[in-house]
Amino acid sequence: MRNPGKHKGRGACSSPAPRFRSVRHEAVDDGWWQDEAPAPQTVVMPDPARTVISRNQSPDVPFDRSINPYRGCEHGCIYCFARPSHAYLDLSPGLDFETRLFAKLEAADRLKEELARPSYRCAPIVLGANTDAYQPVEKDYRISRGILEVLAECRHPVSILTKSGLILRDLDILVPMARRGLVNVMVSVTTLDSELKRRLEPRTPSGERRLAVVRRLNKAGVPTGVLLAPVIPAINDPELETIVAESAAAGAICVGSVILRLPHELSQLFREWLQAHYPDRAGRVMKILQSMRGGRDNDSDFGRRMRGQGPFAELIARRMQLARRRAGLYRREQVSMDCGQFRHPEVSDGQISLL
Template identity: 55%
Template sequence: MDDARKAQAPIKGRGAASHVDGRYAVTVAHGEDDGWGSVYEDLSDAPSPQTRVTEERARSIVSRNDSPDVGHSASVNPYRGCEHGCVYCFARPSHAYLDLSPGLDFETRLFAKTNAAELLQNELSRPSYQCVPLALGINTDSYQPIERRYRVTRSVIEVLSACSHPFSVITKNAGVVRDLDLIAPMAKRGLASIAFSVTSLDNRLSARMEPRASAPHARLKAIRTLVDAGVPVGIMVAPVIPMINDREIEHILEACRDHGATSAGYVLLRLPHELKQVWREWLQLHYPDRAEHVMSLIQQMRGGKDYDSAFGTRMRGEGPFAQLIAQRFRKAHARLGFGSMPSLDTSQFVPPRKPSPQGELFG
């Protein structure tokens, strides 16, 4: 980033502090000092950028995945962009495909796929469709704050419920409990499970890293609510960041186990593409005293680079510090008696009838 465009202060309620340029940007703005110091103006008291949502008619809704280190082969993402504003989110670079910034635009310029349920029903009714569990919200959180208004995720789950199609959700928003009326009955039939991403139990750190996600205590409460309703719940300590939240690994696992979570995993911080800039900027603004040390440890776990996307190591890293994290996690996981999530049942799936004006006469 050009020195004249570096953020001078965090923006309240937002994770990113500037409009980091996307790698496909057609035009790139550079600040030039006019002698009055305006380029270096402190914007800490400026109003927080407002969230803008565009309703879009998506062309497809089921994404396929064949990555060997991702635990699902098909997913549905009801939204593009995410208002949670998690500064570490690996999905931020996807906004570059829209010629938008993976920085502030990712959390303020959102897209709601309002025809998601219609597309999904069409997909599931295809004669060639093979039922596999669908993962909801893998790229961006399906229960981010705008779900309260748009209810796209709920409409997707209604389609899945009507045809007994198995699904899982990973979220960091306690709002998932609002759909318990749909999720709990499916979970009792082996058709649904929920995973929570828990990054920290420290409210202040959470507010800095993931400003519009549910607070840690709210996530723990939601875990207990879901478990009491018969829903299998797992957790992900994600991402693990050296010298930022790595000291909390055992405490997070203990708290989540106490609230009923039955499985647990972790993922090391990933910094693909423009996320490197977003993260480094955040680190300098919030933890300037340890920024260099944090990045040094990250690079030690990434073969000397900010990020290595190689399968097999991108989720866990390598080297002594990565091995130490893995060892600590394994010991706590075993001590607390975590198991694995139950497999979801694909045998109950009944394809929905393909929408047809003539067919509706005999419905």
């Protein structure tokens, strides 16, 4: 029987019921059925979204609006803070999150409609804040490219978060936008250890490949930094200094970091992952994480949720500061994002003009 703790090519070890479901089912192995369960396959379904710009008022992030072309993410990163959002679809934040995907097929049209409203006021949009806008299915669906085409047409500034090399496909759009000061990119680099990457974020490019993307984007004139997120104690935190140094060598304009967050079902999923892959240190990892979260698995309070608190969180912050200084990144480079060039798009309402 397949090991219930591991699924090849997937990050989650199980499919816990979403927190809003009133009826729960529990699988029990009675030893009778011996065939291996089939590997979970990716299914993509349409998401008929009426709007695509999401708003937030969080003081912890430097933006108030974002676009997520997809719900769920095939990358399978076990640490993804967006996993619990699948519960709103009555799906599991575990394996469902990385196999039951939803694509906003008409995102470009909906975006154009929103930007065309006379009341719309321009401010930088983040593309891929929740799930990666360049996850594998983007190669076929090209939704993110359609969104970029609209933003370029309107001269609307955009910041992109990704860990995928597929972003290089859209250099023909990004380079002209960068010349106008309308785009910057942050590439997530969590580890340079290929074995850890395979376990931690199974369907993502290698760390070396991501640094090559950073190098290529900056060489093309697209301002690009690196985000070490999340920092996981006793898992990837020993690589902190190396990742900062290698990022600087690849031309990154800045390197930021975020401490691991474990909201809602993610706490159970991460604990299962630790037991499946690193049982020898699972207790130590959770003990350190809880020391940064006031004794709990998660702390959602603004001002602390990204950085944590306590001695270990302070140590991580100090190490990042020193590593950036040694790499010549002691001052975060400010990238100009010009909102003054924005122009509302023209949207046809079906009426024939008399002029």
